[in-house]
Amino acid sequence: MKHRNVKLSLFIISCLMMVSSSFATPPPPVQEVSSEADIKAALSGGVPSGRWKEGLLFEGVSPMPWLQSAANWFPGTEEVQPNEMRVTFMGTAPMIRPGQMNTSIYVELGNGDNFVFDLGEGSVANYVASRVSLNQIKHVFITHLHVDHFGSLPYLWMFGTWAGGWHEPLTVHGPSGRTPEYGTKTMVEGMKMMLGWHRDAFSVFPVGQGHDIQVNEFDFRDNGGTVYEKNGVKVIHWQRSHAKDGASGYRLDWNGMCFVWTGDGRPSKLDIKYAKGCDLYVTELQQEVVEINSGVQGVPPFLARYTIDTHHTPAYASGYLANQIKPRMFMTTHMSYDPYVAEETVAEVREHWKGPFHFGAPDGIVVNMTKDQIWVREGILPDFPNSRAPQFDFTNGQLIVPHPTTSRQEIQEPFVREQQLDPKVYYPKGYMPHLLENWPVKGDLVVPLEALPENLRDSMGGAWRHKQKNLKVLEEQKKK
Numbered sequence: 001m002k003h004r005n006v007k008l009s010l011f012i013i014s015c016l017m018m019v020s021s022s023f024a025t026p027p028p029p030v031q032e033v034s035s036e037a038d039i040k041a042a043l044s045g046g047v048p049s050g051r052w053k054e055g056l057l058f059e060g061v062s063p064m065p066w067l068q069s070a071a072n073w074f075p076g077t078e079e080v081q082p083n084e085m086r087v088t089f090m091g092t093a094p095m096i097r098p099g100q101m102n103t104s105i106y107v108e109l110g111n112g113d114n115f116v117f118d119l120g121e122g123s124v125a126n127y128v129a130s131r132v133s134l135n136q137i138k139h140v141f142i143t144h145l146h147v148d149h150f151g152s153l154p155y156l157w158m159f160g161t162w163a164g165g166w167h168e169p170l171t172v173h174g175p176s177g178r179t180p181e182y183g184t185k186t187m188v189e190g191m192k193m194m195l196g197w198h199r200d201a202f203s204v205f206p207v208g209q210g211h212d213i214q215v216n217e218f219d220f221r222d223n224g225g226t227v228y229e230k231n232g233v234k235v236i237h238w239q240r241s242h243a244k245d246g247a248s249g250y251r252l253d254w255n256g257m258c259f260v261w262t263g264d265g266r267p268s269k270l271d272i273k274y275a276k277g278c279d280l281y282v283t284e285l286q287q288e289v290v291e292i293n294s295g296v297q298g299v300p301p302f303l304a305r306y307t308i309d310t311h312h313t314p315a316y317a318s319g320y321l322a323n324q325i326k327p328r329m330f331m332t333t334h335m336s337y338d339p340y341v342a343e344e345t346v347a348e349v350r351e352h353w354k355g356p357f358h359f360g361a362p363d364g365i366v367v368n369m370t371k372d373q374i375w376v377r378e379g380i381l382p383d384f385p386n387s388r389a390p391q392f393d394f395t396n397g398q399l400i401v402p403h404p405t406t407s408r409q410e411i412q413e414p415f416v417r418e419q420q421l422d423p424k425v426y427y428p429k430g431y432m433p434h435l436l437e438n439w440p441v442k443g444d445l446v447v448p449l450e451a452l453p454e455n456l457r458d459s460m461g462g463a464w465r466h467k468q469k470n471l472k473v474l475e476e477q478k479k480k
């Protein structure tokens with residue numbers, strides 16, 4: 001007791017010291033105002049021809065005032081603004097390794113819509129680190145069926161459903177093949193078969209419409225055709241030359257801004273035609289360092305040469321394409337992010353392209369874009385983040401948890417359940433949780449928002465509330 005009193009009085013003394021010290025230093029005294037000429041000279045000193053136009057980044061490449069840090073993006077600290085497009089590189093390499101998952105690009109729009117372009121193996125970890133709840137992802141556009149571009153789809157489908165993806169099925173958009181067996185539909189059918197056990201097992205959880213996956217397979221030859229059009233968002237596609245028929249590039253247009261991800265392929269006239277004038281142009285590249293790569297990776301150089309010349313975009317060609325397309329920002333991804341090729345990459349790109357350029361690598365690079373400004377930062381993705389709560393549309397004022405479609409009794413023979421240890425033998429004396437061995441609700445669980453604890457209402461309705469706020473602003477802009 002005495003000890004606690006000492007602690008308390010120490011606390012009071014330190015508080016008093018803080019209060020008194022905040023009054024200790026007086027503010028600087030008011031001085032005579034500088035002359036208008038001096039102020040002007042200081043604020044515009046060094047500005048060439050009355051406005052800055054310097055380096056290779058030009059005007060419009062600058063951080064927005066709402067960014068928490070101009071150098072870094074910390075997930076969960078900034079909301080996408082009503083007129084903004086935010087693009088995050090969630091996977092950036094064909095060769096998966098820590099720091100560079102397989103290719104995936106996340107596009108978020110100010111109207112609350114979001115789109116995933118490719119979903120390579122491992123990229124889901126970066127979505128989680130970026131505080132994207134897996135049940136927020138509803139549209140995945142696959143450029144082609146190399147596994148480094150869709151490997152995480154089975155995981156997203158199963159765990160996205162488990163994590164609250166109950167009310168809207170996942171839609172996979174992707175190209176047809178020259179014959180049906182090489183199309184996206186067949187890939188998804190194969191995935192359904194592969195996940196037969198998993199789907200049935202997870203049906204002891206709420207599933208709702210989560211397991212009704214949709215496929216939007218488009219004719220890969222229909223160059224310029226529309227893949228998706230809704231809420232003022234339009235996505236078109238075109239063919240890429242990537243050794244096998246079906247590989248496609250995508251262009252998304254919304255609110256007077258445009259994003260292109262070409263996927264993999266050889267440089268082509270079609271890229272120039274369909275990406276022309278796009279604000280943010282992203283392609284893949286390979287540097288002219290096959291001999292050096294051979295030394296690094298210990299494989300004969302002809303393998304790299306052959307792979308590039310049949311499948312990929314040389315860095316020189318990527319710069320050439322950028323110079324034809326003339327984007328506000330040119331970025332490259334699906335590239336190894338190593339010191340020994342970084343300088344080389346820039347030099348090769350710069351052979352033709354003198355405008356704004358950044359690497360879309362390593363993982364976590366984020367681009368903020370409005371009509372006037374564009375800015376690229378490094379995202380700080382934690383290694384051990386907690387996943388964001390599932391996000392629900394609370395427009396109807398209810399949280400609805402669908403009843404599971406099956407039970408343990410239906411999918412498991414009794415024998416193995418009877419072999420389970422009696423909990424009494426392992427829980428310590430005096431402790432016995434009330435085991436929940438059967439789903440505790442009869443039909444769908446429907447909870448009015450008022451009955452939901454405030455913390456759950458906040459955590460699960462965050463994205464919905466933000467979307468309502470942005471839509472209001474966009475609506476008012478339309479009226480003006």
Ligand SMILES: [Zn+2]
Nearest residue numbers: 094146148264
């Ligand atoms: Zn690839």
Ligand SMILES: [Zn+2]
Nearest residue numbers: 144146242264
């Ligand atoms: Zn590929």
